[in-house]
Amino acid sequence: MKTAPLWSFADIRPSNVDKKSDPNEIPVRLVNYTDVYYQKIITSELALMGATASDEHIARFGLRASDIIITKDSETPDDIGIPAIVESSTEDMVCAYHLSLLRPYCERIHPKFLYWYLESDAAKGYWLNSAFGVTRVSISLGTVSRLPVPEFDRETQIAIAGYLDREVGEIDSMIDKLDRLKAQLSTLHRTYLVGLGKRLTEAEAGDVIKVGLMLTKQSRDLREGDGVVTAFRDGQVALRSRRREDGFTMSFSEHGYQGVEPGDFVFHGLDGFAGAVGVSEDRGKASPVYHVCTATPLASERFMAWALRALSANGFLEAYASSVRQRSIDFRNWTTFAGLPMNYVPLDEQLHVADHLDDVTGRIDAMLAKVAELKSLLLKRRSALITDVVTGRKEVA
Structure with a gap:
């Protein structure tokens, strides 16, 4: 599989926008680490933290639809490189620190294909091997820039993105149901x-x-x-x-x-x-x-x-x-x-x-264990499917 570095597919912008508010700056809504980590899809309707930012920061880190944000700092290497894609945004939405903003060159790569590649084990393995630090691990701009991304023609990228939207969407729906069942049992x-x-x-x-x-x-x-x-x-x-x-x-x-x-x-x-x-x-x-x-x-x-x-x-x-x-x-x-x-x-x-x-809690605990087992199997299936498709091991129509 032929690859090219990420820098050839996207403009990469490590954010340094903090959470402080300055009366001399412009009010903004910050997309923070937890928003990216838990949401996966960023929309203009999200309840976001209020802060302020300079004109320069707003110009550089203001969000647009089709932008992708990844975590660049964390306490553990396996939480590095977690992606979220911006589905919709407003002028006051800004990417905060501990994150990197990726703005895909849409003429070269379909944004949703890039998102799914960043969800794959191939990308996760790269971050895991490249992250550095002891109490806090990070990935540098150079490391992010060198991430090898598979090269597919645009038609194939669109087909892959559409296939994974459907198939992974079904898996995620089942995972959501298991999460709701777990909450009810708890x-x-x-x-x-x-x-x-x-x-x-x-x-x-x-x-x-x-x-x-x-x-x-x-x-x-x-x-x-x-x-x-x-x-x-x-x-x-x-x-x-x-x-x-x-x-x-x-x-x-x-x-x-x-x-x-x-x-x-x-x-x-x-x-x-x-x-x-x-x-x-x-x-x-x-x-x-x-x-x-x-x-x-x-x-x-x-x-x-x-x-x-x-x-x-x-x-x-x-x-x-x-x-x-x-x-x-x-x-x-x-x-x-x-x-x-x-x-x-x-x-x-x-x-x-x-x-x-x-007796009662034993039965509830047994059901919780079964829910956890089923969720683990679905997550493994999800991960394997994404990786197989974005790396070309599984072809899609």
Whole structure:
């Protein structure tokens, strides 16, 4: 397949328009990184951020229909080179920084063909190998300019663009339906939790009891070879090695670490408000930020895990907390945590509630897993189809 560098098909303009407003400049609407990343198609009807820009910036980075915008800076290489095409625009729409504006030479390349090529694995592989940086990765103007683009005659470009508009449009429609189903299932999941949370906090719905009367804090010794147990925000408490080990900071010292047994109630003192609470599936060790407990004769560990997730879902934990910091609520102090009040549910009913929620949410989780699997297959099909067509491996009529 014969190729030519991108600079021969488009005028490439890395934007440096910031989000600041200056009373001496002209009001504009900025197309930002997230608009490109999530929208894919930019239209004049989008709700865009207001800012100002100079005459020079407006002249150079003002948007026109058929322009293409790509992400040029990100935290990870796989988010570099994400394209969006401008379907319609107004005079006040301007491309913001962290993005590059590509203005296709329409006599040489069909804009929609170029967009679809930028969506292909061939282009993504080029960006992945060319991006540089550590904490933030980027692609330079020279790198963007040298992207090899397949050369097809204009009739073939138009045929490819039309074919992918239709075929990928159908795939995207199915993906949208799966996303809506996922949202509905997640809402149903939350509805059960909020309902339990309401029962536990409603005035005059039962005798009020403190968490500390239903849970006993443990302080077990560590054992050689124990792995790290983590409470994930979806309610699973398990060895980190069984699920994922990335995204965590390991301590240089295990001072304060404690043993965890299967069946223990485990609550994260900072992330518990966001759902990081459950019953441990494994034996291991946990950091001192966790409360590792067993139930008293008044309670069940499984019910208490559901109860704390419910109190998180209905906002009670956030409202009760006396110490709040950004993105977390501090319940590391046992006295504070043990002092949480809730309406008491008799033990036999606790077991019934826990069984019911285990069953219902288990079925919802199974459906969510199936939705995720189907979406993954569609995304792979989408990517393979685009790549095969724009590189000529699959011919279209």
